[in-house]
Amino acid sequence: MPRRRQDSLSGETRTLDKRSIAERLNFLVTNRLPRRWLTLFMGRFSRIENPIVRDLSIGFWKLFVDDLRLFEAKRTSFRSLHDCFVRELRDDARPVDPDPAIVTSPCDAVIGEFGTVVEGQVLQAKGFPYSIAELLGNERTAAALEGARFVTLRLKSSMYHHFHAPCDARLVDLTYISGDTWNVNPAALKTLERLYCRNERAVLNLVSAHGERLTMVAVAAILVASMRFKGLDVRLDLRYDGPKRIRVDRELTKGDEIGWFEHGSTLILFLPAGHEPCAGITRGLTIRMGRPLFVRTKDAEPGRARNIVDTPA
Numbered sequence: 001m002p003r004r005r006q007d008s009l010s011g012e013t014r015t016l017d018k019r020s021i022a023e024r025l026n027f028l029v030t031n032r033l034p035r036r037w038l039t040l041f042m043g044r045f046s047r048i049e050n051p052i053v054r055d056l057s058i059g060f061w062k063l064f065v066d067d068l069r070l071f072e073a074k075r076t077s078f079r080s081l082h083d084c085f086v087r088e089l090r091d092d093a094r095p096v097d098p099d100p101a102i103v104t105s106p107c108d109a110v111i112g113e114f115g116t117v118v119e120g121q122v123l124q125a126k127g128f129p130y131s132i133a134e135l136l137g138n139e140r141t142a143a144a145l146e147g148a149r150f151v152t153l154r155l156k157s158s159m160y161h162h163f164h165a166p167c168d169a170r171l172v173d174l175t176y177i178s179g180d181t182w183n184v185n186p187a188a189l190k191t192l193e194r195l196y197c198r199n200e201r202a203v204l205n206l207v208s209a210h211g212e213r214l215t216m217v218a219v220a221a222i223l224v225a226s227m228r229f230k231g232l233d234v235r236l237d238l239r240y241d242g243p244k245r246i247r248v249d250r251e252l253t254k255g256d257e258i259g260w261f262e263h264g265s266t267l268i269l270f271l272p273a274g275h276e277p278c279a280g281i282t283r284g285l286t287i288r289m290g291r292p293l294f295v296r297t298k299d300a301e302p303g304r305a306r307n308i309v310d311t312p313a
Helices: 003-030 035-045 051-062 081-085 132-136 139-144
Strands: 102-104 109-116 121-125 128-131 149-154 162-164 169-177 201-208 213-219 227-229 245-252 257-261 266-271 275-277 292-296
Touching: 051 081, 109 121, 128 132, 132 139, 132 201, 132 213, 149 275, 149 292, 213 257
Parallel strands: none
Antiparallel strands: 102 292, 109 149, 121 128, 149 266, 162 257, 169 201, 169 245, 201 213, 213 266, 227 257, 275 292
C-alpha cells in the first residue's frame, strides 16, 4: 500500500479512536450524575440572557462538539445558550426534494440502524433489539407496523434541532410518554438495553397523502430534554402533567416544521412496506433535513393505516 494511503488510514484510525474515547467519557460522566436534576438545572441555566454567561456557555459547548454551522442560521447572534440551541435556519439552507415518491429526512442527523420490523422488534445497535410496543406504548399500533421499514436518526447536539414533515401528510395526534433522560450517544446505545424505551418521548401518528401510516417517535435525552411542537402552546418535558394523548389534526406539506428538540436527541421513523432506502443511505452517514431518505415503490399499500391511526389507544 502506498505510504500516503497508509498515513491517511492511520489518521482516520486516530480520529475514530479519539471520537470513541470522547463518547465513552461523555457517557460515563453524564450517566453517572443525577440525570433528572441535571436536566432541569440545564433547562433553566441555558435560558439565562446574560452576555457573559452566554458567551462562556457557547464557548465551552464548542469545545465538545463538531462545527455548529452557525453561518446557516437566520441570526448569528443569540440571547442565550438556549437561543443558540433552538436556532432557525435561513430559508434556503435546507432545500427539500420535491419528488412525491421520495420520503425526505425529517431532520439533520447521523443515520443509525435501519431495516424492517420483524416480530415486533427493531435494533437499537448490533445485538440490542427492543420492542416497538414498549417504545410506542400501544400494542395495537405496534401490531400494525409489523413488516414496516424503520430508520433511526440521531441528532447531535451541534446540529439543527428542528424536525419537519418527511412527506405531504396529516399529523393526526401525538402521545407523550414521560421517562428517563439517558444519554443517547453511540456508547450508551451499545451499553444500555431498551434505551429508547426508557427515555422521555413523543409518538406522532401521521397519514400520508397516499393514505399510508407513518409513525415518528421523538426521543429526548439528558440535559434540556424538552420537546416543542408547532401549534401547541405547551412544552413537553419532565414537568408536563397534562393529557397523554393530544389531538392535533394538522395538514403538512413536505418540509413543513413539526417541532423541535431543546437539545440534540433522536427521531425514529416507521414507514409502510413498499419503501426502500435511497441509494447511498448507510449507517453513520450524516444527512441533512430535506434530503432523500426513502423512496416509495409501486408495492406500497395505499389506505392501509388510515382507520388504525384514528383509533384511540
